[in-house]
Amino acid sequence: MAQPKKKWVAFRTNTPVPAAVIGAKADQKMQAGQPVQLPAAYADHVVHDGFAEFCDAPKAPDLGPKKAVSDSSPKKGAQTADLDAAAKLDAAQAKVDEAGAHLMAVAGTDAEEEARTALDLANAELAALQPAS
Structure with a gap:
């Protein structure tokens, strides 16, 4: 079975991710505890080094049923x-x-x-x- 190209991780602290990793022009600071999808090799690296942990993809917020009266x-x-x-x-x-x-x-x-x-x-x-x- 092929390894996925991207994996979801949540950083333990606010951590900058190099621009080359995410395909941007500048490094981007990731928020602690917020799920972010990264290339699999980099995700494995940051988890192995203890900077992050694997997590599930974020789910859309459940807004619940609509109320007739606001x-x-x-x-x-x-x-x-x-x-x-x-x-x-x-x-x-x-x-x-x-x-x-x-x-x-x-x-x-x-x-x-x-x-x-x-x-x-x-x-x-x-x-x-x-x-x-």
Whole structure:
């Protein structure tokens, strides 16, 4: 059975990942405890060295059944905003993962520069959504 090309890991601390590993122009700081998909060899390396541990892919937040009557209390509004932010962050991470996989697939071809630009844009979108550390 072939080894998967990417694996999900969660870093134990906020850890920079080299740009060459994720196909970006600059190193990217990964948030502690947040699942991130990395190339299998690098994921194995950071887990072996104790910087991270393998984890499952993040699941989309369960928003539950829709209510007919809205509860507009401040607490509910904050929870909804947190869920919306988490969903946007998950979508942006998925976009980065997809763009990175596409870049790896077209490396060395005429489409590489366009794929690299798409990955850079996806990384910028993700960075804008991530909370400051």
